[in-house]
Amino acid sequence: MTVSDNGAGELEALRRLSATLGDDLALIQGAGGNTSLKIGDTLWIKASGTWLARARDRDIMVPVEMHPLLDAVHAVDPAAEKAEQFIIAAQAPPGLRPSIETTVHALMPQRVVLHVHCVNTIAIAVRKDAEGLLEPRLRGVNWALVPYARPGLPLAHAIQSVSGNRPDILILANHGLVVAAQTVDAAAVLLNDVVERLASRPRTFAEPRIERLQALASDTANLAYRLPRTPEAHGIATDEISIAHARQGSLYPDHVIFLEEGAPVAGAGETPAEVAARLGKAPPFIVFPGLGVLMREDVPLNGDLMVQCLADVAARIPAGAPLRVLSAREHLDLTDWDAEKYRQELARATSSAEARVP
Numbered sequence: 001m002t003v004s005d006n007g008a009g010e011l012e013a014l015r016r017l018s019a020t021l022g023d024d025l026a027l028i029q030g031a032g033g034n035t036s037l038k039i040g041d042t043l044w045i046k047a048s049g050t051w052l053a054r055a056r057d058r059d060i061m062v063p064v065e066m067h068p069l070l071d072a073v074h075a076v077d078p079a080a081e082k083a084e085q086f087i088i089a090a091q092a093p094p095g096l097r098p099s100i101e102t103t104v105h106a107l108m109p110q111r112v113v114l115h116v117h118c119v120n121t122i123a124i125a126v127r128k129d130a131e132g133l134l135e136p137r138l139r140g141v142n143w144a145l146v147p148y149a150r151p152g153l154p155l156a157h158a159i160q161s162v163s164g165n166r167p168d169i170l171i172l173a174n175h176g177l178v179v180a181a182q183t184v185d186a187a188a189v190l191l192n193d194v195v196e197r198l199a200s201r202p203r204t205f206a207e208p209r210i211e212r213l214q215a216l217a218s219d220t221a222n223l224a225y226r227l228p229r230t231p232e233a234h235g236i237a238t239d240e241i242s243i244a245h246a247r248q249g250s251l252y253p254d255h256v257i258f259l260e261e262g263a264p265v266a267g268a269g270e271t272p273a274e275v276a277a278r279l280g281k282a283p284p285f286i287v288f289p290g291l292g293v294l295m296r297e298d299v300p301l302n303g304d305l306m307v308q309c310l311a312d313v314a315a316r317i318p319a320g321a322p323l324r325v326l327s328a329r330e331h332l333d334l335t336d337w338d339a340e341k342y343r344q345e346l347a348r349a350t351s352s353a354e355a356r357v358p
Contacts, residue, residue: 007039013184014044014112015055022052025230027116027195029309030302032254033176036105036113037184041066042088045105047096062098063088066106073103073156081153103156109166110180112187117254119309120198121177123316126251128324134171137197141190143169148324150333151175151253169194174252174324202315203241208234208292216271217294223282224297225272229304233285234292235311236263242314243289249325255310256326256334258302259284263310 018035022028033052036045043066046052050060065086072080079085083102099105105113124133131145144167149158159170168190170178179194181187210227217225228234236242246263250256264283266275272294276282284299285307293307317323326334 007037010039010184011037011044011061015061017114017184017188018046018052018055018060021114021116021191022055025305025308026119026312028052029117029254029305030258032117034099034101034105034115036099036102038066038111042091043069043102043106045102046099047093048099050096059093060096062093062096063091064098064102064106069103069106073107073153076153076157078153080156101151101155103153104151104159104178107156107159107163108178108180110168110187111182112184113178113180114187114191115176115178116191117176117252117309118195118198119312120195120200120316121171122175122252122309122313123200124198125171125173125175125177126313126323126325127317128322130171130173134198138169138171138194141169141193142167143171145171146173148173148175148326148330150330154333174326176252200316202312203239205235205311205315206238206290208238209290210292213288213292213294216288216291219271219273223273223276225286225294226297228285228293228295228307229301230308233295233304233307233311236307236314237287237289237292239315240289241317241319242311243287244319245314245317245321245323246287246310248323250331251310251313251323251325253326253334255306256331258300258306259310261331263287265289 014035014037021033031049031051034046035052036043043064044061045064047060047062054060064083065088069080069083069086080103083098087098101115124130127133134145142165144162146158146162149155168180172178177194179187179190181190213227217227236246243265247265249262260283264275264279265287272286275286282296284303285293285295287293295304
């Protein structure tokens, strides 16, 4: 990677901050989230499918020609959906594509953009009454609520529609949080401020029934299931209110990409094989109410972390809250998109040893 002297220090600062964010599962889960820095006409952005947590020891930032990309966005050119066409090859690490949300970062006028999947933010952003909950908490800062749109060009256009006041903070409905500033340090301070403003106390979880889960996992014949790699994931199954939220459907895009649609909940006495027979397929994970969670053996670490994310988000949503779940059309828009198929392939190719739990 080659960067001009006047930008190398800032890019290194962004790498350090990115790794810190990636180590915080309340902000980033697995390959989710992305960060960027504009240096002149070049946008340096996290590569698709890579982990911010590895930013210190791996070259995950990709340089993109910003103005041709923005021209494509404004022209509603399909090329804008393939930001790899705008990579500056001479400076780029080999074999990486820019983030699927490169257009979002390019559109923000600020030099530094941080996009995180903050569980406190998501717990509000999935609610139909989100705007009324956000207004008193974000009073005094320049923010906007962006209606849900598929990541990529649709989200970029949704952001354009609310960008009249050049907001520094974007709450992405059913998605996450974006903060932007002129320096890496200022962006970090702003992110911390917003996270504190939106913080809420999660409900406590009952302990999982590990022995019962292990017995269910061993009774799956040719259908291999295992305990989750992150014990906190069991929280989605040991809290009745959280189970009720999960039953409603998928709440945000990364859940769909790494866990498919919704949250399969076992009926009383059902085994994993019986759940799979009822659904017509073996789901990536199964919620066993009062017991805990089992993961299909082949699900990569991204999936485990997304179940924990679901548990963390659901625990911050009160009983009876009006939720907006992703529609069948929105599911299809995600699963039938080449950029997300690429992220799924990367997740499957990344071993648990390489993609450590932060």
